[in-house]
Amino acid sequence: MKVAALIPARFASSRYPGKPLVELRGAGGHGKPLIRRSFEAAQRVHGLDSIHVVTDDARIAEACAAFGAPVLMTSEDARNGTERCAEALDQLDGADVVVNIQGDALLTPAHFVEALVERMRGGKADVATPAMRMRSSEARMLQDEERAGRVGGTSVVTDSRGRALYFSKRLIPHLPKGSLDGDMSPVRLHIGVYAYTPSALAAYADTPPSELELLEGLEQLRFLTAGIAIDVVDVQPPAFALRELNNPEDVDPIEQALAEAGFE
Incomplete structure (x- = not known):
């Protein structure tokens, strides 16, 4: 099975323009641009046959060339990372699985991606994405964020086969009194990494954005409204x-996390 990893990156972020080129210091105090750190995160994953940055911006392409990352150029029309990956399909050399490692998710653990690739092996799924169970203390923190009018993480609920029923920027499922009394909560936090078959990616590109996708601001909901199952690993x-x-205020905690993880 041939696995191609794509790292979508755009310069014109509404919340943080130019963020792929923002310098972030690692454990040794040495600064590297975000896009390089995301590329290095992909390099730590076992079982990838190729890794490309996918962008529409010459400045990002130039920065990637400086540290030796291959780049696939796409148009400015992509509305999200999945659309950008779909647009890059024709430039790949016969991939069986495409992995989307988001360009701002530089701390994505290798075992997350490896678990997705394993789920895709042998045609077991069309789309796969990871989630992890939240501690009750973490769920309470997100409840506080919601009460303050701020959106925290994305949560997901699944059927008995582990396929996504829905994703939301609100906490789901509903948490009645007593549901957070134990150490672990019923809430599963979605991690924005994806593995797709080329046919699922192509179908996504041919499907217009759904109302739910636009309301939630979650690109993966287009698969569900199009009837394409998402396996949650x-x-x-x-x-x-x-x-x-x-956002700019994320720089300090990210640099702290890089130091804790020992990433130079």
Whole structure:
């Protein structure tokens, strides 16, 4: 099975323009641009046959060339990372599985991606994505965020086969009194990494955005509204904090997480 990893990256982020080129210091205090750290995260994954950055911006392509990362250029039309991956399909050399490692998720553990690839092996799924069970204390923190009018993580609920029923930026399922009394909560936190078959990616690109996708701001909901099943793979959380670079104030905690993980 031939596995191609794609790292979608765009310069024109509404919340943090130019973030793929933001310098982030690692454990030794040495700064590297976000896109390089995301590429290095992909390099730590076993079983990938190729890794490419996918972008529409010459500045990102130039930065990638400086540290030797292959780049696939796409148009400016992609509305999200999945659409950008779909657009890059024609430039890949016969991949059986495409993995989307998001360009701002530089702390993605290798075992998350490896678990997805294993689920895809032998045609077991069309789309796969990881989730991890939240501690009750973490769920309470997200409840506090919701009460304050802030959106925290994305949660997911599944059927008995482990296929996604729904994703939401709200906490799901409903948590009645007593449901957070134990150490672990019923909430599963979705991690935004994806593995797709080329046919599922192509179908995604041919499907218009759904109302739910637009309301939630979650690209993966287009698969569900199109009738394409998403396998949710349970993974174990890493020893360090998982953080993404979405806003300038995320830089300090990400650099702390890089130091905790020992990434230079």
